[in-house]
Amino acid sequence: MARSPVVARRNGDVSFWQASLPAPVRRPPLGGDREADVCIVGAGFTGLWTAYHLKRAQPELDVVVLEREYAGFGASGRNGGQLMPAFGPHGGTVDPAIERALHGSVADVEATCARERIDCDWHAGGLLRVARGAAQAARLRASLAHDRASGVEDLHELDAAALGARVRIAGASAAVWTPHGVRVQPAKLVRGLAAAAERHGARICESTAVRELRPAGADGRAAAVSARGTVRAPVVLCCLEGFTHELRDQRRTLLPLNSAIAITAPLPQATWAQIGWEGQELLGDNAHAYFYAQRTADGRIAMGGRGVPYRYGSRTDRDGRTQQRTIDSLVRMLHELFPATAGVAIDHAWCGVLGVARDWQPAARLDRATGIGIAGGYVGPGIGASNLAGRTLCDLALGRDTELTRLSWVGHRSRRWEPEPLRWIGANLVYALYRTADRRETASGSARTSALAHAADRLSGR
DSSP states (O other), rough: OOOOOOOHHHHEESSSSHSSSSSOOOOOOOOEEOSSSSSOOOSHHHHHHHHHHHHHHHHOOEEEEEEOOOOOGGGGTOOOOOEEOOOTTTTOOOOHHHHHHHHHHHHHHHHHHHHHOOOOOOOOOEEEEEEHHHHHHHHHHOOOOHHTTTTTOEEEEEHHHHHHHOOOOEEEEEEEESSSSSOHHHHHHHHHHHHHHHHHHHEEEOOOOEEEEEEOOSSSOEEEEHHHHHHHHEEEEEEEEGGGGGSTTTTTSEEEEEEEEEOOOOOHHHHHHBBBBBTTEEEOOSSOOEEEEEOOOTTTTEEEHHHHHHGGGOOSSTTTOOOHHHHHHHHHHHHHHHHGGOOOEEEEEEEEEEEEEETTTOOOEEEETTEEEEOOOSSOOOHHHHHHHHHHHHHTTTTOOOOOTSSSSSSSOOOOOOTTHHHHHHHHHHHHHHHHHHHHHHHHHSOOHHHHHHHHHHHHTT
């Protein structure tokens, strides 16, 4: 008999994180044409970290942030709340300098929260990367060996018994734990950061949709153009990440990849006794279509995954509303991992987009000739990456030669994504292959990674 769909009490309304806070009071929009020293497009984490660090570095700068909706409307207020020193879906990086810089980002976020008194449910329980099945375990060991050879420290291999002492996950046979992972409530963090940037003098203009960036003309000023006015500045920074495609001529720069989350009602103490998870570590697995999860401060489980990965023509959701089949898939995964949650209600489900470059490599850059800069392409764990991007864009805008501006991702350029319908066909085919590869690995019990996953890697450009 087919299982009835699990209906979330709320679907959309941006996210549970935002809905659990008072409704944001909109800041005034841009009131017409004006000039600035730096104009930032996008009031998510990347834009706000950039504004915050610019004003702390040089308080006299006139910094203007333009936002289509309100601060934190996009991925910054919808993500899984996982702050870690990582780029990419599995957290690996081969550049030791970037590894150090990302660790510095975690420290900078913590210091800012303390300095600005931002309460964001901070809990430094670390990160557990879990293996379910022989193929995932083999990839986990290979990734561990690679990371250790690259100089990554504080990686601890756990067998099934050691993992079960932390959290009991059905079918899990091994894990790697690192202390470098922090659980946060992202909407609290992004709202607190926006308020801090304003206290230091940044101007945030909401309800102001920028549609075009124009390169510097004879006056040396680039421009951010909106229906509410144009801001001209020597430096204009695009910090839209998954929404970059909405700018004219930028539709194929970053692909907006969808990710979705379902969150339970608070679990009874008897259920937590069966699950464990007292350390409140961040969770993820080594599947190709992987999951990510956190135990929230008020005793819920937030479970995330890809859902419908890409919509034709780079279309995005309406205020976070996701498909019922995506909710069903996430809830099935939740019940597979934690059978004790079978009777627990799902309170909220939502989705959002993250930016992916054609070569899956993040970048931060500023073209001095045009006056236009951009950062994005974090491919998932964007809280720490966006802080690094913001600090890097700050140094680039100020013309500083620093360790951050010399990092290997600075100035990187990826080729553009294919036009439609190739973009839609390719993106959805990749995730169909990954899901099929996961099913085949589970069914076969083999320790070898499915050939379909290798084919998907080649097709995606990883």
